[in-house]
Amino acid sequence: MKLRRCEFMKISKLFGNLKPFAITYISVIAFSNFVFVLFSQTVRDIIWSFFKDAGGIVILGMVFLFALAWLFKARPHKIPKQYQVIVFDIFGKESQIDGLRTEFKNHDVAWSFMKFYKKSYPLHSFAMVTKQKNSPKKLFSNISKSTNIEFTIYNLSVILGSNLLLENTKKT
Numbered sequence: 001m002k003l004r005r006c007e008f009m010k011i012s013k014l015f016g017n018l019k020p021f022a023i024t025y026i027s028v029i030a031f032s033n034f035v036f037v038l039f040s041q042t043v044r045d046i047i048w049s050f051f052k053d054a055g056g057i058v059i060l061g062m063v064f065l066f067a068l069a070w071l072f073k074a075r076p077h078k079i080p081k082q083y084q085v086i087v088f089d090i091f092g093k094e095s096q097i098d099g100l101r102t103e104f105k106n107h108d109v110a111w112s113f114m115k116f117y118k119k120s121y122p123l124h125s126f127a128m129v130t131k132q133k134n135s136p137k138k139l140f141s142n143i144s145k146s147t148n149i150e151f152t153i154y155n156l157s158v159i160l161g162s163n164l165l166l167e168n169t170k171k172t
Helices: 003-072 107-120 151-159 166-169
Strands: 083-088 124-131 138-143
Touching: 083 107, 107 124
Parallel strands: none
Antiparallel strands: 083 124, 124 138
């Protein structure tokens, strides 16, 4: 089948009219492919790498802040070098019991001896204080024989050498 010249011209005119549409179609497809690649891979990779690095910097900064805070908090403190156990009689007056060790260099040892003394001498009360140069005695713990608050406050006032606590309790 041979096409006649006239029919061929009709077909070529038809395709000739489609030429601008084909160029537009190919241009739109190419541009959309470019935009798709740009936003699906290129921009995503740039943003992902930025946030990955920024996240690492934030985590590293938090680690340094924590380390710095820990260093400031962990500076050496003045720890008492001596502890003393004070004995109180049944009336709350400071007294002495012969043969008791009252001077200690370790807090745990002083506490342990104080608990042992309380079991051995149930009618006495015991308190542990620190002994430091150029500072008043500081109460660490108090084991009393009764739960009476006035008795405990009286013991505290005797230990600290102040009647202020005792006077405040009598007012209330």
